[in-house]
Amino acid sequence: MTPAIRTRELTKDFPVGFWRPRPYRALDRLSIEVAPGDVFGFLGPNGAGKTTTLKLLMQLVFPTSGDAEILGRPVGDVGIRRRIGYLPENPYFYDHLTAEELLGYYARLFRMAPVERRQRVTAVLDRLGIGAERRLQLRKFSKGMLQRVGLAQALLNEPEVIVLDEPMSGLDPLGRRDVRALILELRDQGRTVFFSSHILSDAEALCSQVAILAKGRLAAAGRLSDLQEFAVHGWELVVSGVPPHVLDRVRSRVRSVTAITGDRYAIDLPADARPEQWLAELAAAGATLVALNPIRETLEDLFVRRVSEMGDGGRPATATRVPRRGPGPGSAA
Amino acid sequence: MNAARSVAIAVFKESVRDRIFYNLVLFAVLLVGASILMGQLTAGQDVKIIKDLGLTATSVFGLFISIFVGINLVSKEVERRSVYPLFAKPIRRSEFIIGKYAGLLLTLMVNVVVMTVALYTVLFFLSRGVSPNVQRAWDAPPIDPALLKAIGLIYVDLALVTAVAVLFSTYSSPMLSAVFTFGLYVVGQCNEDLRRLDQIVGGPAAGIVGKACYYLLPDFARFDIKLAVVHGIPVSAGYMLWTTAYAAAYVAALLLGACVIFSRRDFK
Numbered sequence: 001m002t003p004a005i006r007t008r009e010l011t012k013d014f015p016v017g018f019w020r021p022r023p024y025r026a027l028d029r030l031s032i033e034v035a036p037g038d039v040f041g042f043l044g045p046n047g048a049g050k051t052t053t054l055k056l057l058m059q060l061v062f063p064t065s066g067d068a069e070i071l072g073r074p075v076g077d078v079g080i081r082r083r084i085g086y087l088p089e090n091p092y093f094y095d096h097l098t099a100e101e102l103l104g105y106y107a108r109l110f111r112m113a114p115v116e117r118r119q120r121v122t123a124v125l126d127r128l129g130i131g132a133e134r135r136l137q138l139r140k141f142s143k144g145m146l147q148r149v150g151l152a153q154a155l156l157n158e159p160e161v162i163v164l165d166e167p168m169s170g171l172d173p174l175g176r177r178d179v180r181a182l183i184l185e186l187r188d189q190g191r192t193v194f195f196s197s198h199i200l201s202d203a204e205a206l207c208s209q210v211a212i213l214a215k216g217r218l219a220a221a222g223r224l225s226d227l228q229e230f231a232v233h234g235w236e237l238v239v240s241g242v243p244p245h246v247l248d249r250v251r252s253r254v255r256s257v258t259a260i261t262g263d264r265y266a267i268d269l270p271a272d273a274r275p276e277q278w279l280a281e282l283a284a285a286g287a288t289l290v291a292l293n294p295i296r297e298t299l300e301d302l303f304v305r306r307v308s309e310m311g312d313g314g315r316p317a318t319a320t321r322v323p324r325r326g327p328g329p330g331s332a333a
Numbered sequence: 334m335n336a337a338r339s340v341a342i343a344v345f346k347e348s349v350r351d352r353i354f355y356n357l358v359l360f361a362v363l364l365v366g367a368s369i370l371m372g373q374l375t376a377g378q379d380v381k382i383i384k385d386l387g388l389t390a391t392s393v394f395g396l397f398i399s400i401f402v403g404i405n406l407v408s409k410e411v412e413r414r415s416v417y418p419l420f421a422k423p424i425r426r427s428e429f430i431i432g433k434y435a436g437l438l439l440t441l442m443v444n445v446v447v448m449t450v451a452l453y454t455v456l457f458f459l460s461r462g463v464s465p466n467v468q469r470a471w472d473a474p475p476i477d478p479a480l481l482k483a484i485g486l487i488y489v490d491l492a493l494v495t496a497v498a499v500l501f502s503t504y505s506s507p508m509l510s511a512v513f514t515f516g517l518y519v520v521g522q523c524n525e526d527l528r529r530l531d532q533i534v535g536g537p538a539a540g541i542v543g544k545a546c547y548y549l550l551p552d553f554a555r556f557d558i559k560l561a562v563v564h565g566i567p568v569s570a571g572y573m574l575w576t577t578a579y580a581a582a583y584v585a586a587l588l589l590g591a592c593v594i595f596s597r598r599d600f601k
């Protein structure tokens with residue numbers, strides 16, 4: 001099966017410095033494959049190279065080496081753009097156009113006939129919940145509304161592959177929920193969604209596959225369930241009504257005891273502990289069980305582990321990483 | 334080329350929205366004001382001055398539009414990053430350039446046509462009361478079709494300036510583009526002197542540099558036939574044709590350069 005997106009050794013150097021520009025490697029030999037129908041999360045801290053990758057896929061910047069394909073065609077092929085949709089990071093459109101005019105303009109580029117054009121424009125605006133505001137100039141739009149317009153234009157041509165750069169950024173919790181629902185809806189329609197994010201909960205809720213990028217290099221890729229270690233790392237035991245002297249006795253044998261509220265405590269048991277024994281012991285002392293949770297690695301743990309494993313040694317000799325804008329590559333999301 | 338047409342229409346609509354055509358009001362006021370003044374001072378005087386004024390204003394106003402709209406056409410979209418969503422659509426970068434250029438040409442065309450109509454209207458009213466005998470003594474008839482030749486070459490001139498502005502705007506900032514375009518235009522006015530630079534400054538090196546510039550830079554003075562037309566000196570069809578072809582070749586080369594540069598550049 002042809003992958004929806006494939007990159008091979010994709011590399012991008014940006015010249016930095018005005019007088020003596022030196023190459024700065026924003027992306028280093030990235031090879032990934034996105035299968036059709038997947039929701040693929042492209043994760044990484046700020047400055048990891050996510051936006052650069054997406055711009056390479058859209059031919060907004062050209063690779064230093066390596067190549068990329070979408071739906072089996074090289075990204076330079078203009079014809080392929082009929083079948084893809086793209087939401088840029090913090091999108092900007094034309095201030096003086098209304099949402100409707102903007103989409104009408106884009107629809108013309110897709111050579112839609114007038115009737116189809118009106119239908120599609122109305123359909124995507126409706127889907128993104130842009131109501132009467134669609135007749136307002138975009139300069140009057142809030143950041144969240146612009147993000148919705150951005151999503152609307154990305155779906156205008158009913159694309160097979162949808163590439164979204166930080167789709168949840170700038171949205172309030174309700175907006176985020178809407179975008180999640182939208183992505184799942186697109187998946188159910190059989191479309192491929194490739195989105196970048198530094199917010200892990202988004203990925204955890206949506207993705208079948210993820211890739212983690214750090215400092216321009218791939219730190220991990222695969223099925224979320226394969227990447228996360230599902231072995232239990234320990235137990236969190238929440239109890240109430242434990243007499244203070246019992247608590248003191250317990251404290252030395254567990255990883256931590258944290259007061260929650262009133263007489264309620266969270267006891268962090270090591271991985272080799274047997275929770276049944278602990279329950280029995282505490283119950284005998286008069287405690288009541290509130291909750292017992294196994295502790296597993298979350299995507300966040302995985303993320304932190306893989307990103308820190310990249311360390312400082314992972315950089316190619318040719319590139320001196322001097323971040324030019326935004327927070328440095330080391331700062332976690 | 335369908336995509337280029339969409340871009341061109343958008344440019345035209347934007348120039349309407351940005352009130353570019355308000356310059357026509359200024360043009361009309363200038364022309365009418367000047368003719369009222371002249372009518373009061375010297376009745377029956379040759380309308381040369383009005384013709385000259387009309388043609389000069391057509392050229393100057395057009396030049397302002399060419400340069401100041403032209404330099405922003407491409408760079409504004411790159412700076413504000415509206416090119417990101419745009420180029421993810423099925424449109425080639427060269428189609429974008431051609432569309433931008435064609436859109437501004439359309440704007441200029443409308444502008445020049447309206448100015449032409451205004452000029453002829455004013456000339457009609459000015460010459461109405463003047464007897465044919467007096468008119469016969471003038472260098473050229475008041476409602477002179479030859480004016481169209483001058484206006485035609487003004488338009489060709491504007492088309493060339495616009496192409497220069499678009500080329501600069503594909504890779505430099507609006508400020509620099511404006512300076513370069515204007516500079517090139519001014520230098521291009523004295524192209525004849527460049528050819529004879531060795532005689533003016535002296536020395537063979539100056540001669541070579543001058544010749545190189547002469548052949549490389551467009552000779553903008555060629556398009557200015559105002560004086561000839563106003564004074565009733567005939568301008569041959571051959572000259573019109575040759576000059577237009579000369580401009581067309583330049584425009585083609587400039588746009589080709591713009592497309593090549595723009596197609597290769599990264600959007601940061």
Ligand SMILES: Nc1ncnc2c1ncn2[C@@H]1O[C@H](COP(=O)(O)OP(=O)(O)O)[C@@H](O)[C@H]1O
Pocket residue numbers: 014015016024025026044045046047048049050051052053323324325326329600601
């Ligand atoms: N046009 C550019 N010129 C120089 N450096 C750049 C440019 N674009 C991005 N970078 C650098 O490349 C790195 C990756 O950036 P980016 O792809 O935007 O990261 P992300 O989207 O993951 O936050 C950053 O360190 C950034 O500073």
Ligand SMILES: [Mg+2]
Pocket residue numbers: 047050051052089166
């Ligand atoms: Mg980014």
